[in-house]
Amino acid sequence: MKNKATLFGRREILKGIGSLAGYGALSSLFGLPSLLTNAFGGENNSADSLRERAARKGLVFGAASGCNLLTRDKEFAARFAEECGMLVPENELMWNAVRPSPDGFNFGPGDCLAEFARKNNMLFRGHALVWHEALPAWFHRTVGDQNAEQILRSHINKVVGHYAGKTHSWDVVNEAIAPWQRQPDGMRDTPWLRLLGPKYMDISFRTAAAADPKTLLVYNQNHLEYDSKGSEACRNHTLNLLRRLKTGGTPVHALGIQAHLTSEDGKFNPQVFRKFLREVAGLDLKIMMTEMDVIDRDITNDIFTRDKIISGKYEELLSVALDEPAVIAVLTWGLSDKYTWVRNYFPRRDDAAVRPLPLDESFHRKQAWHAIARAFDQTNVSPSARKKAMIP
Numbered sequence: 001m002k003n004k005a006t007l008f009g010r011r012e013i014l015k016g017i018g019s020l021a022g023y024g025a026l027s028s029l030f031g032l033p034s035l036l037t038n039a040f041g042g043e044n045n046s047a048d049s050l051r052e053r054a055a056r057k058g059l060v061f062g063a064a065s066g067c068n069l070l071t072r073d074k075e076f077a078a079r080f081a082e083e084c085g086m087l088v089p090e091n092e093l094m095w096n097a098v099r100p101s102p103d104g105f106n107f108g109p110g111d112c113l114a115e116f117a118r119k120n121n122m123l124f125r126g127h128a129l130v131w132h133e134a135l136p137a138w139f140h141r142t143v144g145d146q147n148a149e150q151i152l153r154s155h156i157n158k159v160v161g162h163y164a165g166k167t168h169s170w171d172v173v174n175e176a177i178a179p180w181q182r183q184p185d186g187m188r189d190t191p192w193l194r195l196l197g198p199k200y201m202d203i204s205f206r207t208a209a210a211a212d213p214k215t216l217l218v219y220n221q222n223h224l225e226y227d228s229k230g231s232e233a234c235r236n237h238t239l240n241l242l243r244r245l246k247t248g249g250t251p252v253h254a255l256g257i258q259a260h261l262t263s264e265d266g267k268f269n270p271q272v273f274r275k276f277l278r279e280v281a282g283l284d285l286k287i288m289m290t291e292m293d294v295i296d297r298d299i300t301n302d303i304f305t306r307d308k309i310i311s312g313k314y315e316e317l318l319s320v321a322l323d324e325p326a327v328i329a330v331l332t333w334g335l336s337d338k339y340t341w342v343r344n345y346f347p348r349r350d351d352a353a354v355r356p357l358p359l360d361e362s363f364h365r366k367q368a369w370h371a372i373a374r375a376f377d378q379t380n381v382s383p384s385a386r387k388k389a390m391i392p
């Protein structure tokens with residue numbers, strides 16, 4: 001009888017550990033499948049959320065989402081508000097969404113998201129004022145040498161001005177570096193570069209700063225994370241670009257590192273990434289991880305193993321990133337596997353559902369969620385030592 005009591009006691013202790021430590025620790029400690037670990041309570045303990053864990057360390061955790069998603073899926077909206085302290089529109093502030101015609105602006109969907117953020121005491125960030133994608137049909141037949149600067153300035157003035165005072169930060173220019181295109185200084189061959197030259201960057205940041213002096217102005221870039229020739233070239237050209245902007249007095253306040261991670265193994269080098277973050281911080285810039293997810297198309301189909309590999313990619317990058325005091329925020333590009341761009345852009349070859357994000361399709365916390373939680377909990381940078389998330 002005694003043995004049974006002891007066994008029962010041990011199971012209760014395990015349950016207690018589970019609810020305290022969160023599922024990830026338990027699943028990794030005891031190899032329990034995430035479904036079972038979700039049974040160990042703690043699911044609705046809001047003090048346990050990524051939003052709370054980040055805030056305790058002077059950081060912000062957030063995600064991208066859409067007006068339709070947060071309006072129509074009430075359960076998702078509730079979990080989003082619980083887990084996120086910041087919201088960024090995935091598509092609603094892109095040129096093709098916010099400026100359907102040269103003189104017409106549609107702020108409805110963006111306002112829907114700004115209001116969701118306000119009602120849920122979340123920070124709101126804008127994405128993206130200048131990009132080579134998501135341009136409206138009228139753009140290429142309307143914008144030319146004579147009017148490019150005026151159209152660029154009017155866009156930034158109108159959009160940033162509309163959200164002035166409500167926006168934590170803006171991705172002012174997105175993905176301007178693409179060394180594989182062999183342009184001078186690694187600049188991407190975009191309509192803006194062709195029409196205005198590299199000064200389009202300075203025009204964009206200066207116009208945004210004038211339209212809202214209280215928002216953090218971010219240069220957002222992809223392909224910065226890995227120890228590869230391509231990423232090394234992106235890092236070097238990005239640093240040179242940031243140095244040029246800063247030296248010229250152009251108001252850029254932060255670098256956005258998109259961090260769309262991939263399944264190829266062995267490409268992340270902590271020393272290389274740490275050195276890069278230090279060099280960016282050395283330019284007196286803050287850093288935001290702006291679009292994290294893991295493209296899992298080439299990772300094993302087995303869900304528990306795949307989730308474990310994906311969580312390892314989140315954790316190995318964030319454990320380095322969060323040790324840099326200049327890093328102020330972590331955002332994922334979506335929050336739940338139910339709503340992710342990866343499904344359409346990088347579908348798995350075996351047609352299995354993709355699993356790139358912290359919550360599964362039923363909004364349960366996955367191993368990736370626990371990896372992000374552990375990174376927040378375990379960073380050695382105190383809130384007082386971390387750069388402040390708000391505008392200087």
Ligand code: G3I
Pocket residue numbers: 090091094133134174258291341
């Ligand atoms: O809204 C239209 C809809 O009316 C139409 O029926 C449908 C049919 O194709 O298209 C819808 O627009 C789509 C839009 O997402 C909204 O869902 C576009 O086709 C589609 O190209 C667009 O994809 C977005 C992509 O950027 C390109 O703009 C993705 O959702 C978005 O996640 C992705 O995000 C980018 C960041 O902005 C920059 N960093 C990389 C990241 C991933 O590519």
